[in-house]
Amino acid sequence: MNRDTLQKFGLSDEQVNQVMAEHGKDLEKSKAVESELEQVKQQNTELTSQITDRDKQLKDLSGKAGDDEELQSQIKALQEQNKQSKTDYEANIATLKRDGAIELALREAQAKNPKAVKALLNGDIISVDDSGVHGLKEQLEQLKESDSYLFNIEPEPKPGLKITPSGNPGGGVNAEKNIADMSLEEMTAEYQKNPALFG
Template sequence: MKHEELKKLDLNDEQIDKVMGLHGAEVEAMKAKTDELGKTNESLQSQIAERDKDLKALKKQAGDNEELSNQFKELQSKYKQDTENLSKELKQTKLNSAVDTALAGAKVRNTKAAKALLNMEEVKLNDKGEVEGLDDQISSLQKSDSYLFDQGQKEPYQPQGGGAKTDPDLVATMANIFKGEDK
């Protein structure tokens, strides 16, 4: 979606900015989900490849039954630990993605800076995939560090000593004054 396309629909700049803001938030949410799924996929692919490699090595070493049994137990404990680590990593990735989405929804200008000010120990991901303990922190950040958030309205820059806005049709105004008309 481009500004020019929205201009062709006879939308003014304020409406275009609002539409682009909403569209940007949706795009950021989709990017976060895509990144999360990509990381999950990479982790699972590498884990499967490692297990296949270990099983092939185990088949080659199928000599002594007791030795094989010990190797099997070692691999089981290793896989259990790997699965726990992967689950923790996946949960953290989901949490980071959900926090990024929430910050984008709050119109944060710099998510890294905002994340640094959050107490992530109080932020949890519930069973439904919703973030808990973040809304209060975001609202307090909006009060204490409002510069991190896009407020939506920008005042036009007026240079020092630049004076007030000028009349675009100054010649016509001057002519009317000389004729004795007040505009």
């Protein structure tokens, strides 16, 4: 989106400035979300590395412990805790990725109140993987149809009223004169002659 494109749509300089200001705000929000997501990815890498190191240390310790049952028991408990921590962490990362993707999609869909729209989404069927976000686009499209007031959607321009005469072209509306070009008096006169043409 740039100023030239907006001016081609017939917007005034003031309107263009307002649209560009709003667009700038949206870009800043998107950059903030991307930055947060990047931090989460970095933390994920670091924590995954830490968990791998711990598992290796526990395995080494287990080999050194030999037959000491109490020590073996403690090691197994720590290994289980590590597995659970890793599972919980991966679940949290998946939730953060999904929430970030939803926030971004709501901005792109121009939701007036992202929190309200998010409450209407079924989060259980939304998932994020390396190939993208699944189960979100369809829900947003349905909401745009059923609850369009929740989104900043510009209505499509309605075509102008065009009435074409039917029946006998020699009688009724002057076929050479377009109704849109008639004055009110001419339209009234034509309506009085043949009201069916205007119905």
